[in-house]
Amino acid sequence: xxxxxxxxxxxxxxxxxxxxxxxxxxxxxxxxxxxxxxxxxxxxxxxxxxxxxxxxxxxxxxxxxxxxxxxxxxxxxxxxxxxxxxxxxxxxxxxxxxxxxxxxxxxxxxxxxxxxxxxxxxxxxxxxxxxxxxxxxxxxxxxxxxxxxxxxxxxxxxxxxxxxxxxxxxxxxxxxxxxxxxxxxxxxxxxxxxxxxxxxxxxxxxxxxxxxxxxxxxxxxxxxxxxxxxxxxxxxxxxxxxxxxxxxxxxxxxxxxxxxxxxxxxxxxxxxxxxxxxxxxxxxxxxxxxxxxxxxxxxxxxxxxxxxxxxxxxxxxxxxxxxxxxxxxxxxxxxxxxxxxxxxxxxxxxxxxxxxxxxxxxxxxxxxx
Amino acid sequence: xxxxxxxxxxxxxxxxxxxxxxxxxxxxxxxxxxxxxxxxxxxxxxxxxxxxxxxxxxxxxxxxxxxxxxxxxxxxxxxxxxxxxxxxxxxxxxxxxxxxxxxxxxxxxxxxxxxxxxxxxxxxxxxxxxxxxxxxxxxxxxxxxxxxxxxxxxxxxxxxxxxxxxxxxxxxxxxxxxxxxxxxxxxxxxxxxxxxxxxxxxxxxxxxxxxxxxxxxxxxxxxxxxxxxxxxxxxxxxxxxxxxxxxxxxxxxxxxxxxxxxxxxxxxxxxxxxxxxxxxxxxxxxxxxxxxxxxxxxxxxxxxxxxxxxxxxxxxxxxxxxxxxxxxxxxxxxxxxxxxxxxxxxxxxxxxxxxxxxxxxxxxxxxxxxxxxxxxxxxxxxxxxxxxxxxxxxxxxxxxxxxxxxxxxxxxxxxxxxxxxx
Numbered sequence: 001x002x003x004x005x006x007x008x009x010x011x012x013x014x015x016x017x018x019x020x021x022x023x024x025x026x027x028x029x030x031x032x033x034x035x036x037x038x039x040x041x042x043x044x045x046x047x048x049x050x051x052x053x054x055x056x057x058x059x060x061x062x063x064x065x066x067x068x069x070x071x072x073x074x075x076x077x078x079x080x081x082x083x084x085x086x087x088x089x090x091x092x093x094x095x096x097x098x099x100x101x102x103x104x105x106x107x108x109x110x111x112x113x114x115x116x117x118x119x120x121x122x123x124x125x126x127x128x129x130x131x132x133x134x135x136x137x138x139x140x141x142x143x144x145x146x147x148x149x150x151x152x153x154x155x156x157x158x159x160x161x162x163x164x165x166x167x168x169x170x171x172x173x174x175x176x177x178x179x180x181x182x183x184x185x186x187x188x189x190x191x192x193x194x195x196x197x198x199x200x201x202x203x204x205x206x207x208x209x210x211x212x213x214x215x216x217x218x219x220x221x222x223x224x225x226x227x228x229x230x231x232x233x234x235x236x237x238x239x240x241x242x243x244x245x246x247x248x249x250x251x252x253x254x255x256x257x258x259x260x261x262x263x264x265x266x267x268x269x270x271x272x273x274x275x276x277x278x279x280x281x282x283x284x285x286x287x288x289x290x291x292x293x294x295x296x297x298x299x300x301x302x303x304x305x306x307x308x309x310x311x312x313x314x315x316x317x318x319x320x321x322x323x324x325x326x327x328x329x330x331x332x333x334x335x336x337x338x339x340x341x342x343x344x345x346x347x348x349x350x351x352x353x354x355x356x357x358x359x360x361x362x363x364x365x366x367x368x369x
Numbered sequence: 370x371x372x373x374x375x376x377x378x379x380x381x382x383x384x385x386x387x388x389x390x391x392x393x394x395x396x397x398x399x400x401x402x403x404x405x406x407x408x409x410x411x412x413x414x415x416x417x418x419x420x421x422x423x424x425x426x427x428x429x430x431x432x433x434x435x436x437x438x439x440x441x442x443x444x445x446x447x448x449x450x451x452x453x454x455x456x457x458x459x460x461x462x463x464x465x466x467x468x469x470x471x472x473x474x475x476x477x478x479x480x481x482x483x484x485x486x487x488x489x490x491x492x493x494x495x496x497x498x499x500x501x502x503x504x505x506x507x508x509x510x511x512x513x514x515x516x517x518x519x520x521x522x523x524x525x526x527x528x529x530x531x532x533x534x535x536x537x538x539x540x541x542x543x544x545x546x547x548x549x550x551x552x553x554x555x556x557x558x559x560x561x562x563x564x565x566x567x568x569x570x571x572x573x574x575x576x577x578x579x580x581x582x583x584x585x586x587x588x589x590x591x592x593x594x595x596x597x598x599x600x601x602x603x604x605x606x607x608x609x610x611x612x613x614x615x616x617x618x619x620x621x622x623x624x625x626x627x628x629x630x631x632x633x634x635x636x637x638x639x640x641x642x643x644x645x646x647x648x649x650x651x652x653x654x655x656x657x658x659x660x661x662x663x664x665x666x667x668x669x670x671x672x673x674x675x676x677x678x679x680x681x682x683x684x685x686x687x688x689x690x691x692x693x694x695x696x697x698x699x700x701x702x703x704x705x706x707x708x709x710x711x712x713x714x715x716x717x718x719x720x721x722x723x724x725x726x727x728x729x730x731x732x733x734x735x736x737x738x739x740x741x742x743x744x745x746x747x748x749x750x751x752x753x754x755x756x757x758x759x760x761x762x763x764x765x766x767x768x769x770x771x772x773x774x775x776x777x778x779x780x781x782x783x784x785x786x787x788x789x790x791x
Contacts, residue, residue: 012538020619034542034698123619125695127610132442194768198611198694211779225770229779236776250770253782263770350542351620351697358619 009037012350016045020123020354023364027341027357034349039342043335046368054328059085059160059295062328066315067154069330070366072115075108075145076308078158083239084304084315085160089297095283097162098241103175103278104148104157105240105306106271107141110182112309113264113271114138116361120261121193123358124202130193137185140178147171160295162288172279179272186268194262203258207344207356210255214340221311222263223337223360227255233307240306245274257359264361294323310334310361332366383670386504389413414507418493421501421676422643427458429680430642434687441691462635470631473536480534485629485636488527491520492640495647500575502660502671514572517651518559521606524644525551528615531637532625543624546698547608547615553702554605557709561598564713564720565655568592568740574651578659584734585663589656591741594716594748596656598709600685603648605701608641609686611693612701619695645686646679653678712751719747 015026024045030038050069054062066081067074079101086093093101115138118131142152147168149157157164193199209219214227224231232249234242250266252259299321305314311333318327337360344356381387389409396405432447432455439446447454472478498513500506510516525547532544565588566572569580581588589596605612616624626637653659657678660671696704723740726732755761773780 010538019622033545121694125610125613125617125619126693127438127618127690129438129442129691132444136443190768192692193694195763196694197763198696200766201700202694202697215779227779228771228782230773230775230777232776248772248774249776250772251780252770253767259770262768266770266772349697349699351614351617351695354620 007033014350014353016042020358021364022119022357022362025362025364025367027345027353029345029350029353031350034351036345036348036350036353039345039353041338041341043364043367046364048369050369051328051330055325058293058323059297059325060291060293062325063158063160064154064156066330067156068365069332069369070308070310070313070334070363071153072363073108073112073309074153074155075104075157076112076306076313078155079105079240080304080306080308080313081315082158082160083306084302084317085295085297087304088300088302088317088319089160089291089295091161091289091291093162093240094286094289095241096285097287097289099278099282100163100167100287101158101240102242102245103275103282104145104155104163106274106278107144107175109271109309110268110275111138111141111145113268114141114185116309117189117193117261117264117268120257120355120358120361121189121199123354124193124199126193126199130189133185133188133192137178137182140181144171144174144178147174159288159291161291162286164288166287172282175275175279179276182268182272186265190265194258194265200258202351203256203261203355203359205254205256206352207257207348207359208255209340209344213343214255217336217340219311219337219340220333221307221309221337222260222267223311223340225250226252226260226263226359228252228259233305233312237305239304242274245277247271247274257355260359260361296321296323305331308333310363310366311337330366330369332369334360334362334364334366338362338367383667384502384504385670385672386502410507414493414497417496417507422493422496422646425646425676425680426639426642427462428455429683430639430646431458431461433683434642434690437684437687438691441688465632465635468631470633471628473628475536476628477534477536480530481628482633484527484531484534485633487530488524489636489640491523492643492647494520495644496650498574499647499650499654500578500659501675505660505672506575509573509575511576512572513574514562514566514577517574518555518562521644521647522551522555524640525606528625531629535625535628537628539621539623539627540625542621543615543617543627546621547625550605550612550614550698550701550705553705554602554709557598557705557713558602558606560710560713560717561595561602562655564595564717565592567717567724568720568737570724574654574659577655578661581658582661584737585658585661586737586741587656587658591737591744592656592716592720593741593745594712594751595720596652597748598713598716599652599656601709602705603652604686604689605705607645607648607686609645610690611696613695614698614701617695646683649682649686650675650679652682657682708755715751716744716747719744 009030009032011028011030013026013028015021016024026042028040028042029036050065054065063078063081066077070077114134118134121130122128145155146152148171149155209227211227211229214224214229228251230249230251235249247270250263252263297319299319301318303314303316305312313333314331316329317325320326341356345353378387393405393409396409436446447457450456450460472481495517497507498510498516528547529544532540569577571577571580608615616626626634629637653675660666660675662674666674727736
């Protein structure tokens with residue numbers, strides 16, 4: 001029988017046009033039946049040459065570029081870039097500016113994790129319901145961004161030395177009204193997904209990343225914390241006044257997709273705590289220091305890193321004393337987190353590969369820049 | 370048995386067979402003898418399809434489903450075309466008719482063309498044996514249960530043809546999955562329905578309705594295990610969540626339908642709904658008393674009772690679709706073979722013994738209530754024992770991550786020292 005009927009592996013493209021690749025990302029998988037024997041990642045479909053373009057523009061003009069790398073968390077990207085420029089130029093940010101930055105970065109983390117958790121639920125096959133529930137709350141966060149900065153997705157709100165505008169009147173009330181709703185939605189997500197038998201069967205013990213692999217591949221963010229490694233740059237290397245706030249680092253048990261999902265949900269709860277604290281003692285004073293538009297930092301180099309929703313987001317800048325950076329480099333957490341995709345998918349089934357990809361929570365704009 | 374139907378007048382809407390008979394008699398005067406029977410059967414069947422199946426597809430399957438899932442997902446659902454969006458399914462159908470039905474150059478053209486046709490035919494044939502009322506059944510054949518099972522496993526062939534002929538790897542995946550799953554779930558499904566048939570002593574769907582009317586009871590109360598097996602098995606056969614692996618959108622794009630477009634795709638989509646309606650109608654007939662409702666069928670038209678039961682059952686399909694994630698294929702397979710098949714066999718054994726006790730001792734009909742109690746206890750017991758065997762304890766599973774205050778390296782999980790069980 002085996003001589004007559006023979007099977008052979010074949011190559012299948014997942015992406016660049018596929019419902020679950022979260023953008024134009026492609027995985028060339030070799031499958032033997034349902035089992036994946038090889039996986040090759042193909043990136044670059046969204047390359048826009050941002051790092052090179054940034055060398056032609058002034059430091060302030062580069063802020064909108066950072067919006068468009070990780071387009072699901074523009075505030076965090078603004079923050080990371082501005083911190084790098086401030087480090088390069090030796091500038092300080094007033095206390096109010098720092099607190100506003102923290103509020104915005106944490107709201108952005110909430111918005112981004114809403115998207116990440118919802119999209120992951122979609123990958124497990126929960127037909128649109130969780131993603132719509134989470135997106136409903138994300139829309140409300142984006143409303144607050146629109147109220148503050150005038151834009152919903154690409155906010156371009158932070159400036160070198162602070163933030164662009166003072167908060168609008170009614171901002172605090174809007175955020176305080178939003179937070180209980182968000183708590184409720186997180187609790188709903190916990191009940192609908194994290195405690196769902198089918199969801200656990202799908203995500204538990206799938207796409208396991210051991211702590212050794214996670215550290216060895218220099219993973220960061222929920223990918224690393226899901227593997228049980230307690231590492232959060234907000235705690236380990238505080239910036240923008242994070243040392244003043246009381247919050248905890250959620251870490252997983254096994255490093256599987258389920259752990260990453262629950263870590264994201266818990267991070268949302270912690271973010272709500274931080275936003276509440278920051279609102280409670282929002283200092284007065286100016287929101288920004290005066291920085292000339294054609295800012296010329298002294299020659300040198302600086303690397304600033306923040307805990308973006310996806311992990312360690314670093315900006316590395318070299319200045320030659322001119323008005324624009326000599327070298328502008330981004331350390332994108334999505335790209336580095338994605339590097340373990342092959343380890344996660346080889347030997348698994350196609351359905352599990354989708355789960356693995358979803359649990360990384362990639363943004364292709366950041367991978368390709 | 371039909372004594373509760375008061376009249377034979379054509380305007381007595383409780384039994385549309387009266388109307389049908391009047392039409393038949395009228396036509397008999399016009400046409401030569403014999404031809405009228407063929408013609409009216411055909412006409413009746415088409416009329417029935419146009420009056421029941423098509424509107425149900427459009428307004429329960431398309432509009433109702435989209436509207437209800439919209440509510441579940443915190444959005445409006447279709448509400449632009451016509452009042453309350455009621456014309457949306459019509460607009461969708463017109464749009465699908467206008468679109469080009471593409472055939473890939475490398476596809477097997479003949480099979481790809483034939484697959485939707487083959488998919489549609491059984492969907493219409495299924496309804497021929499469903500009783501809508503005491504006399505409202507197109508083909509009251511004695512083995513209609515077998516007929517139903519045979520017809521309802523035909524579309525799998527059409528799906529496989531569609532997946533194979535498209536010459537697309539996603540389609541091939543979908544085709545492989547649907548065949549594997551259909552074979553696995555057919556067996557517990559048939560065994561579960563066999564238990565129903567053994568207890569009621571008939572294979573006719575109409576006979577089962579009469580059986581439930583006479584006791585009076587509903588089969589779901591007497592045979593809960595058979596119902597559970599039927600519901601899980603049929604949602605796997607129908608590709609509804611949580612078992613929609615054959616067209617799993619997030620994994621294999623659209624499964625065997627990936628290369629279909631225009632009305633060819635529309636036929637698959639519409640007939641999927643028709644199969645789900647057929648399965649709902651079947652469940653309403655066998656497990657929920659069909660057109661009978663504890664004597665109320667004397668006053669309310671039986672066909673209305675039946676249709677409402679069908680829709681209520683269809684609502685459960687919509688509900689699960691809006692709620693549950695999808696299982697993986699190996700999990701589905703092991704669930705069918707390791708859990709559903711044994712439970713269906715145990716149920717069949719118990720029911721056979723019950724039937725033997727009932728008929729050989731000439732016990733009264735009320736004894737089925739005792740059987741029902743035994744079966745419910747059996748079901749709870751089996752679930753309890755399986756939970757024990759697999760050490761299933763949801764309370765001990767951690768659903769929230771650990772929380773630490775200080776950053777550092779890897780924090781091992783202390784499973785020995787009373788840590789959470791994973």
